Amino acid sequence: MNNFEFLNPTKIIFGEGTVEQVGKEAAAFGDKALLVYGGGSIKKTGLYDKVTRQLADNGIEVFELGGIEPNPRLATVRKGIDICRANGIGFILAVGGGSVIDAAKGIAAGVPYEGDVWDFYVRKATCKAALPLGSVLTLSATGSEMNGGSVVTNWEENLKLAHLSIHTYPKFSILDPTLTYTVPADQTAYGSVDMMTHVFEQYFSHTADTPLQERLCESILKTVIENAPKAIANPEDYAARANLMLCGTYALNGGMISVGVANDWASHGIEHELSAIYDIPHGAGLSIVYPNWMKYVYKERIERFVQFAVRVWDVDPAGKSDEEIALEGIQATRDFFTRIGAPATLAEVGIGDDRLAEMAAKAVQFGPLGHFKRLNQEDVERIYRLSL
Amino acid sequence: MNNFEFLNPTKIIFGEGTVEQVGKEAAAFGDKALLVYGGGSIKKTGLYDKVTRQLADNGIEVFELGGIEPNPRLATVRKGIDICRANGIGFILAVGGGSVIDAAKGIAAGVPYEGDVWDFYVRKATCKAALPLGSVLTLSATGSEMNGGSVVTNWEENLKLAHLSIHTYPKFSILDPTLTYTVPADQTAYGSVDMMTHVFEQYFSHTADTPLQERLCESILKTVIENAPKAIANPEDYAARANLMLCGTYALNGGMISVGVANDWASHGIEHELSAIYDIPHGAGLSIVYPNWMKYVYKERIERFVQFAVRVWDVDPAGKSDEEIALEGIQATRDFFTRIGAPATLAEVGIGDDRLAEMAAKAVQFGPLGHFKRLNQEDVERIYRLSL
Numbered sequence: 001m002n003n004f005e006f007l008n009p010t011k012i013i014f015g016e017g018t019v020e021q022v023g024k025e026a027a028a029f030g031d032k033a034l035l036v037y038g039g040g041s042i043k044k045t046g047l048y049d050k051v052t053r054q055l056a057d058n059g060i061e062v063f064e065l066g067g068i069e070p071n072p073r074l075a076t077v078r079k080g081i082d083i084c085r086a087n088g089i090g091f092i093l094a095v096g097g098g099s100v101i102d103a104a105k106g107i108a109a110g111v112p113y114e115g116d117v118w119d120f121y122v123r124k125a126t127c128k129a130a131l132p133l134g135s136v137l138t139l140s141a142t143g144s145e146m147n148g149g150s151v152v153t154n155w156e157e158n159l160k161l162a163h164l165s166i167h168t169y170p171k172f173s174i175l176d177p178t179l180t181y182t183v184p185a186d187q188t189a190y191g192s193v194d195m196m197t198h199v200f201e202q203y204f205s206h207t208a209d210t211p212l213q214e215r216l217c218e219s220i221l222k223t224v225i226e227n228a229p230k231a232i233a234n235p236e237d238y239a240a241r242a243n244l245m246l247c248g249t250y251a252l253n254g255g256m257i258s259v260g261v262a263n264d265w266a267s268h269g270i271e272h273e274l275s276a277i278y279d280i281p282h283g284a285g286l287s288i289v290y291p292n293w294m295k296y297v298y299k300e301r302i303e304r305f306v307q308f309a310v311r312v313w314d315v316d317p318a319g320k321s322d323e324e325i326a327l328e329g330i331q332a333t334r335d336f337f338t339r340i341g342a343p344a345t346l347a348e349v350g351i352g353d354d355r356l357a358e359m360a361a362k363a364v365q366f367g368p369l370g371h372f373k374r375l376n377q378e379d380v381e382r383i384y385r386l387s388l
Numbered sequence: 389m390n391n392f393e394f395l396n397p398t399k400i401i402f403g404e405g406t407v408e409q410v411g412k413e414a415a416a417f418g419d420k421a422l423l424v425y426g427g428g429s430i431k432k433t434g435l436y437d438k439v440t441r442q443l444a445d446n447g448i449e450v451f452e453l454g455g456i457e458p459n460p461r462l463a464t465v466r467k468g469i470d471i472c473r474a475n476g477i478g479f480i481l482a483v484g485g486g487s488v489i490d491a492a493k494g495i496a497a498g499v500p501y502e503g504d505v506w507d508f509y510v511r512k513a514t515c516k517a518a519l520p521l522g523s524v525l526t527l528s529a530t531g532s533e534m535n536g537g538s539v540v541t542n543w544e545e546n547l548k549l550a551h552l553s554i555h556t557y558p559k560f561s562i563l564d565p566t567l568t569y570t571v572p573a574d575q576t577a578y579g580s581v582d583m584m585t586h587v588f589e590q591y592f593s594h595t596a597d598t599p600l601q602e603r604l605c606e607s608i609l610k611t612v613i614e615n616a617p618k619a620i621a622n623p624e625d626y627a628a629r630a631n632l633m634l635c636g637t638y639a640l641n642g643g644m645i646s647v648g649v650a651n652d653w654a655s656h657g658i659e660h661e662l663s664a665i666y667d668i669p670h671g672a673g674l675s676i677v678y679p680n681w682m683k684y685v686y687k688e689r690i691e692r693f694v695q696f697a698v699r700v701w702d703v704d705p706a707g708k709s710d711e712e713i714a715l716e717g718i719q720a721t722r723d724f725f726t727r728i729g730a731p732a733t734l735a736e737v738g739i740g741d742d743r744l745a746e747m748a749a750k751a752v753q754f755g756p757l758g759h760f761k762r763l764n765q766e767d768v769e770r771i772y773r774l775s776l
Contacts, residue, residue: 001630003403008396014648015391209627212611212634219603226599239597242389246600246647256644259634260402 001210001260008254010146011172014246016238018176019047019136022093023054025172029091029132032061034084036104038068038096042138045182051095051136063087065107068096071275071282072103074118074154080107081117084131092133094170097191098142101135105150105168108133121152121161123366130167136174139183140245141191141283143198143252145173153276159362160276162268175249177241185232189340190283192228192244195251196221197286201265202258204297204304204372214307216257220247221312228340266370267293270380273359280349287342288349291334292386297373298326305329346387356384389598389648396642398534399560402634404626406564407435407524410481411442413560417479417520420449422472424492426456426484430526433570439483439524451475453495456484459663459670460491462506462542468495469505472519480521482558485579486530489523493538493556496521509540509549511754518555524562527571528633529579529671531586531640533561541664547750548664550656563637565629573620577728578671580616580632583639584609585674589653590646591696592682592760594689602695604645608635609700616728654758655681658768661747668737675730676737679722680774685761686714693717734775744772 013021026033033055042048055062065080083089084107094104108130110117119125137145144150148169153160183191203217224247230240250257270293271285298305302322309315309329317325334344343349360381368374375383401409414421421443430436443450453468471477472495482492496518498505507513525533532538536557541548571579591605612635618628638645658681659673686693690710697703697717705713722732731737748769756762763771 001403001627001634003406005399005401007399011393011395012647013393015389018391209631211614212607212631212638215607215610216604219600219607223600223603239389242648243597243600246389250600259400260630 002207002262004260006255006259007166008146008169008256010169010253012146012175012249013172014175016176016178018174019050019179020054022051022134022136022174023058023060025174026055026060026091026093026134027058029134029171031059032063032087032089033091033093034063034065034080034089034107036065036068036080036092036094036096036100036107038066038100040066041182042095047095047136047138047179051093055093063089068100068103070099071153071160071279072099072106074152077103077106077110077117077152080104081110084111090131092131094133094135095138097137097139098144101137101142101144101170102150102152104133104135105130105144105148106152106163107131109163109165109168118154120163120165121154127163127165127167130165132171133168134172134174135170136176136179137245138179139187139191140180140241140248141194143195143248145170145175146249146253148254149252151272158276160272169254175245177238177245180241180245181236183235186341187281188232188235189228189342190281190287191248192224192283192340193287193337193342194283195244195248196224197267197290198251199257200290201268202255202261202263203308204264204301205258205261206301206372207261210261213258213261218311220251220257223247225312225336232340262371264370264372266372266375269363269369270383273363274351277355277359278349278351280351284343284349287337288344288346288387289383291330291337292383294330294333296379296383296386298330300373302326346384353385353388356381360384390595390650392648394643394647395554396534396557396644398557398641400534400563400637401560402563404564404566406562407438407567408442410439410522410524410562411446411448413562414443414448414479414481414522415446417522417559419447420451420475420477421479421481422451422453422468422477422495424453424456424468424480424482424484424488424495426454426488428454429570430483433567435483435524435526435567439481443481451477456488456491458487459541459548459667460487460494462540465491465494465498465505465540468492469498472499478519480519482521482523483526485525485527486532489525489530489532489558490538490540492521492523493518493532493536494540494551495519497551497553497556506542508551508553509542515551515553515555518553520559521556522560522562523558524564524567525633526567527575527579528568528629528636529582531583531636533558533563534637534641536642537640539660546664548660557642563633565626565633568629568633569624571623574729575669576620576623577616577730578669578675579636580612580671580728581675581725581730582671583632583636584612585655585678586639587645588678589656590643590649590651592652592685592689592692593646593649594760595649598649601646601649606699608639608645611635613700613724620728650759652758652760654760654763657751657757658771661751662739665743665747666737666739668739672731672737675725676732676734676775677771679718679725680771682718682721684767684771684774686718688761690714734772741773741776744769748772
């Protein structure tokens with residue numbers, strides 16, 4: 001186990017009906033809030049009315065930034081920063097999924113910063129302060145509700161980059177599983193893939209002597225595997241939705257399940273190039289890429305892939321070589337993604353081979369990707385080709 | 389899963405050599421600190437010198453309260469409160485195990501409170517504020533380094549009671565596994581029992597649909613079972629000490645592993661009466677009591693005990709009744725405690741049957757104990773008798 005620091009200051013308020021607490025929680029952060037949300041589904045479901053009534057009842061003046069994109073854009077984040085500055089807003093409330101929360105984090109970090117917020121994403125500057133933000137989660141997937149990470153896309157430059165800061169952890173996040181009842185089957189599947197791959201990035205590691213962390217990862221994976229099909233089959237299965245929501249949050253809450261473990265994150269870098277150019281759902285891109293990354297790298301530490309196959313997929317190891325067991329686990333992962341309706345090839349999402357080299361070059365612009373196996377441009381392009 | 393709130397604001401700094409950061413961390417909380425420690429082993433090991441040098445180097449004036457008892461006493465906590473008030477001290481640094489950290493929490497809560505700190509423990513008053521505190525952990529056991537709970541003994545009244553507050557979470561805790569190299573075999577065993585029973589209190593529950601929480605509990609149990617014998621056999625096995633330290637912290641860090649799960653805690657109540665009168669180590673008392681509690685209650689939800697036996701102890705269920713499987717898991721627990729050197733009977737720690745009724749009456753003074761099975765005075769006395 002490596003040395004580490006861990007701090008997660010987000011307060012989680014979980015369960016049916018907890019959205020009724022949003023006004024009281026928000027009121028602790030002043031009397032002006034920027035309400036950030038997505039394409040308007042929260043208006044159809046009535047959540048928008050509930051939240052704005054709560055805020056009004058607690059004496060909070062509400063400003064709005066709707067229309068956050070599924071891959072939230074830098075231009076939108078800048079717009080939010082301008083609204084906050086122009087109106088002296090001191091608190092941001094994100095109501096939506098990971099994209100909406102990520103946009104809110106970008107805005108929160110940008111407001112008190114003198115330069116352009118994009119500096120944080122291209123690693124030109126370090127975030128020293130941010131406005132407080134809260135969230136009401138409507139999609140189980142990214143874990144953004146309990147971490148300090150955000151991913152923003154600069155559409156002009158086709159760059160999709162992440163920024164992590166202790167200052168952009170939400171002060172509170174309201175997690176009501178019933179708010180995900182209306183999430184369609186495909187988005188439920190992509191969200192499940194997203195949380196599983198977050199665990200993979202922390203689980204496939206060379207760090208020695210981390211038995212607890214490995215088991216925590218396996219616990220989340222097995223629980224997602226059990227519950228995602230149930231939530232897809234019966235969208236109003238409270239237990240399945242609640243279990244998925246908790247899995248998504250724990251899968252990426254500042255590294256609680258992988259303290260002291262070197263993480264990988266190559267596959268996320270590889271996927272970000274796909275959605276930066278083609279604007280496909282992040283979880284769909286991960287579903288395509290991840291099993292191919294696994295096939296490309298599993299020999300680097302085959303024991304970990306054997307453990308994965310046996311413990312997570314219940315592969316019977318009797319009479320099989322390590323190679324066979326590992327490959328069976330990878331195939332089980334692919335089969336599961338397919339079974340819940342997530343894509344397996346770039347062709348399925350309409351992506352051909354014409355820009356693979358360009359994406360591979362961009363993916364390694366800050367250096368080789370990953371830790372489990374360091375991937376250079378050529379490696380990344382090979383993984384794209386395996387994904388055609 | 390029940391609705392829940394979760395917030396854990398403690399910063400963990402983990403790994404060999406991290407004690408070098410204590411001065412910098414403490415300096416954020418002013419220039420006067422009360423250093424709280426136990427029987428003086430930190431002077432023998434050199435830790436005292438390291439810490440005080442660090443504090444001095446960071447311009448912090450140090451006041452001292454040594455000699456904290458293994459079951460920390462109310463009189464000692466009151467003494468600490470007086471020292472803080474008399475000297476305008478604004479920060480408390482606990483260097484030791486759970487008892488020392490618990491005493492520090494009592495002091496932290498008591499200083500800004502107008503009444504007597506014991507009010508919090510007898511539930512006469514609610515803690516509204518506390519001095520900031522930090523810890524340097526020297527024993528893996530209680531989890532006090534990452535939660536808001538403290539247990540204090542009122543020796544005059546033979547009462548050992550717990551107090552939980554969000555205000556008494558340490559601001560930071562430094563967890564260096566090498567500081568536990570000098571912990572003797574018996575204390576290592578008691579600490580391991582303590583963390584396992586913390587998990588048991590959260591795992592044996594009637595709450596439905598909590599597959600992730602159950603697996604997180606099982607993950608810790610399996611990791612303790614693997615690592616405690618290694619740490620006892622080879623006290624300087626870094627990996628074993630680090631794994632135990634992380635298990636102890638995660639086992640009771642504000643309920644992270646059991647969010648939305650009704651906890652039990654009857655056995656802790658039963659044990660507290662033992663150590664309140666006989667001053668035995670808490671972990672030793674738990675080792676005696678817990679398997680007897682299990683035998684007394686397992687029929688309340690036998691499936692959970694079957695799952696425990698199969699998943700934690702790898703009991704082969706083939707051809708066995710649920711009853712047989714459950715009992716095999718309970719016996720495996722007892723055998724493990726015995727194998728690492730923890731006691732199985734009250735007789736082993738010199739306790740007879742003369743005060744069982746008195747202890748049972750005190751154990752239920754605030755009402756019946758537990759959630760898995762509500763225990764009245766008669767039940768508690770029966771469990772004591774099973775433990776003779």
